[in-house]
Amino acid sequence: MSCCSPALALAENEERATGADLRGEELKHAGRLGVDGTATYVFSVPAVHCGACIAAIEDALNPLAGVASARVNLTLRRLTVVLSPEGAPSGTTPFRLVETLQRLGYPATPVDLGDLEQLAREKESGKLLLALGIAGFAAANVMLLSVSVWSGADEATRDLFHLISALIAVPAVAISGQVFFRSAFAALGAGRLNMDVPISLALLLSLGLSLYESLSGGSEAYFDAAVTLTFFLLVGRYLDQLMRERARSAVLGIARLAAKGATRIVDGDLVVVPIDEVTPGMHLRVPAGERMPVDARVIAGASYLDRSLVTGESEPVSATAGMRVEAGVLNLTGALDVEAISGAKDSFLAEMTAMMEAAEQGRGAYVRIADRMARLYAPAVHCLAAAAFLGWLVATGGDWYQAVTVAIAVLIVTCPCALGLAVPVVHVVGASRLFQAGILMKDGSALERLAEIDAVLFDKTGTLTTGTPRLSRTDVLSGTENAAARALAARSHHPASRAIRSGLGAGVEPELEAVREIAGSGVEALVDGRRARLGRPGWVAEIAAADGPRGDEGLGHGIEENRRRGEKGSVAFAFEGAPISTFSLDEAVREGAVPALATLRDAGLSVELLSGDGEAPVRRLAGMLGIERAACRQSPADKIARIHALQGEGHQVLMVGDGLNDAPSLAAGNVSMAPASACDAGRLAADFVFTRESLCAVPFAVDVARRAKTLVKTNFALAILYNAVAVPLAMAGLVTPLVAAIAMSASSIVVVANSLRLARAKRRGGPLAGDVPGRKTVAATAAETAPEGKPLELPA
Structure with missing residues (x-):
């Protein structure tokens, strides 16, 4: 508010x-x-x-x-x-x-x-493009006239061409150079310097000297240098602007998904309210074809949802009662009544927008270096130009024309455009590339920190696994038992019951009577007059047969087997007086976990698992994923202690987690990542949030960060090398203003082109979106990856 x-x-x-x-x-x-x-x-x-x-x-x-x-x-x-x-x-x-x-x-x-649409009105690309067109037209024509002069035109023709060049160049530079002149004059008016001051000085001096030569019948003029410099400076400025507009378009693209209002349900009536007035607890109606205004929970209605904004998957998802839906998700087919669980400025969509903005806000080590160098630029350039002027004035016995020409060349050739673009363009392209892959960066400096990591710590539930139970194994049930178990599961809200119902498939279900759900135990009902229970094995065993092929001995063996196998747990079903049946539940491994971890290891990173779960499931998952070091029953304090221990050994740690208990360790790591499904505290504590289901977002982000680091260093090297070569040549009088203009602009274009290589970064470690046909449970994947006849064990 x-x-x-x-x-x-x-x-x-x-x-x-x-x-x-x-x-x-x-x-x-x-x-x-x-x-x-x-x-x-x-x-x-x-x-x-x-x-x-x-x-x-x-x-x-x-x-x-x-x-x-x-x-x-x-x-x-x-x-x-x-x-x-x-x-x-x-x-x-x-x-x-x-x-x-x-x-x-x-x-x-x-x-x-909340009004990010104002960013669209701040765009300057149109003005820059117009200025660039004018400068380009002038440069082409003046260069054509200059070629005639260089070819040996007589004095009358030379003087005429110089005057014609002046008529083209002076208004062209006056119009196109406004970008630089306004900035320079504003800086001087405030009693300070910026990089546009020496640029403007170079343009004005080259025009002034050329006009003097033209009007006095001199043999040389530098109108071509002035307009060419203006043209190439604008090319660099326009390329820089395009990179920034790309970052803005990502922010604006998200902002356009935000609803401007919401339809509130008040005593059965529908009232449209501004989006800023929506508060948690309000009942809203979302018609088909509209986006969810805030994070909400479905109360009533049937529809399909397009959740590609959150998951990256285009497949519609069925909306069910109690389902949480993020702001910005598109309601496709039917009206839904929902209960708001956040305000507009605290929603998932607002969080995404804020993170995209913050990605450009942070300044890491490289950005600070560039900033410091840029601060020193203007005084240094003026000192160099003054030194060149005085030196040549003395060396030539007072030839002010030659001295001014060299000073102009120095002013032009030392333009810091390449240095100024070395880091920002890489960060803009990097943030854009990550966003395209469904990875949101909270801080620009995080990209630099991510490039330095050498250890990755993962939480288990909700990170390496989805945290959702799934049916992995069951006893052989008769058709009647199967139908009764499905019917009982349908009457429970417990996640295990939903997993059982989904795993048993579809079919005709019997009518239930005297249904009651007992918290901590399960569901009981009469099925065709027979009492049946679905729930905790010990509770179900109270009514089951005392012996038989699926009696107490089988029950005990089944539970122990589940523990040995490391499965999430077991649920039992039985008719009164009949043998008991057990259902083994397991977690689904997050898509891309196997190739993601393999890619991280291939990149030279150590991978560890820190989990609050028991020993058996942790050992099983670690063995299946090839994680050499795993710790179970880890409290938040234990995770932080492990992170600090690694940091004390000189390691740079990436923490990947999702739960409320992971927020402290996410903050403790040198850099951190969390899935979009993480709790609010986890997402807020993380430096990166990946919205796709696949864990391959982690190695992809590391790869982009490392490439960005390499490109930044390359850009710095190119900028420093250019100045190391060009400045001495210019001060020695070996570079004309025209050559200086071309060389300076070429250096900026090379830096931008080098930075754009990051936009072509390929995915490594597997798919980032939901293009894996189906998730596999830990048990199913382990069965495929374990050597035949050998149980999986945690490596030493």
């Missing part, structure tokens, strides 16, 4: 007093009050475009009293400011923030945290 804090009231009073154009209502909706008393404000800052801009804004806002943090998102061009509870008394208000940004040369507009 919007924040109604004292800071907001103060902002509105100041607005009325100063007559500011920015409305207090906009500022009011830009804030959100946190449970700890902090207030978060988000602003659109379209003038931000480089590391120096980020540094200028954050350095100006973070020292302000009451500002807990100020973080600029370069990809989305958004500023997020968190005010501490004492922010209002200190005088730091949203109005003051906007006023400070205005003085710095960065006009800011408040953004409603």
Whole structure:
């Protein structure tokens, strides 16, 4: 909900007093009050475009009293400011923030945290493309005229072509160069430098020198260098913008799935309410063809759901009473009555959106290195250009023309575009590639941390397995017993009963009388006048026959056999006075678990299993999956202790878990992952969330992270190598402004092209989505993987 804090009231009073154009209502909706008393404000800052801009804004806002943090998102061009509870008394208000940004040369507009559609209106690709077209047209024509001059045109023809080039180049650079000029002038007006200052200086000096030569009848002019530099700079800026738009489109794509309102059921009537007014406990109706507005639980109705947003599977799923449905899931065939279990801003869809935004927000080690280098860029470039100018002025005995030409070449050739793009483009492409594979990244620095891991710890239930019981083995039942067991299972809400009913298949079921479900025991009913029970073996044995082929001896043997085999448990069925039958239940192994773990081991990572389950099921699963180290009956404290022990040995740990008890260990790991089916605490604690069923998302994410690390290092090497070669050549006077423009732009294009290789990252370790025909239980998979005649054992 919007924040109604004292800071907001103060902002509105100041607005009325100063007559500011920015409305207090906009500022009011830009804030959100946190449970700890902090207030978060988000602003659109379209003038931000480089590391120096980020540094200028954050350095100006973070020292302000009451500002807990100020973080600029370069990809989305958004500023997020968190005010501490004492922010209002200190005088730091949203109005003051906007006023400070205005003085710095960065006009800011408040953004409603729920209105991500505003991002679409902030796109600048159209303007950049128009500027690029103008610069390209001018460059082509000026270069054509320059070729004629280079070919030996006489003085009259040369002077004419120079003037014609001036008529083309000056307006072209004036229009297309606005991208750089506005940024540079704003920075200078605020008393600081950014990377566009030397770029603008190079453009203006090259145009000024060329005009002087043309009007004075000189033999050389550099209009071609000015327009070519503008063109290639815009090519790099446009490619960078495309990468950022790709990241924005992912966020906007999710945001478009959010409903704008919900249909509430009030005393049998239907009332449409804004989505922000939906609270947990409300009863809603979701017609066919509409998406679930919030996370909800189905109360009544029959329909099929498209849950591809959550699971990646396009196969429709039948909606059943009690089923939990995430926000954004599409209702296909019939109306459903549901009970809201979250608000819109706490829903699964909102969480996905927040994680996609945060993926671009975090700054890891490489990003911080690039930021520091970008801060030093402008002063260093100006010093180098000044040194070149003075040096050549002295060396040539006062030839200012040659000195200015060399200084211009230095200014052009040292443009830090390649360095500025080295990390952000890789992170944008990496986040986009992971998103395509159903993996959400919460923090940009997590990608760097994931690339460094050498150990992976897995939880068992809900992570390596689905956590859902399935029927793996049963005694031979007669047709009557089978039908009666199915009928009893249908009258119970216990997961084991649903597994038995599903495993026994379809058929005609008898009528039941005097049905009663006893908590902790099972279901009892009369079937054609005979008492029957389905449930805990000891409870069922009370009415079963004392002897016979399926009596007490068989029951005891069956239970012990289940324990030896490591199966989840057993359920019994019997008619009164008849032999007892047992059903063995097991968990389904998560899709892709076997190839995923094999791929992680092949990548040189150690794999461990930490589970709170008993010894038998843990040993069985570890042996089946080839996990060499497994620990059972692990408490949350035990898991954290193991993580800290590995970290103490110098290991970088990836923790993969899903339960509430896994949240502390997820936070303790160097980096963590959780499935989308995890509890809220688990998803919030994890750095990555994978929405597909397959566990192959884990090795895929590791592979993408390692490739990203390699590409970032390669980009840094390319940028440093370029400057190491180009700068000395330019200062030595061996590079003309035109060659400098082409070389500088080529370096940026090479870095972007190198980064785009990450978009072609292939899946490793098996399918990521639900393209495995069917899940197998631990028992079924173990039967296939175990050597014939040899029981599976936990490796030493």
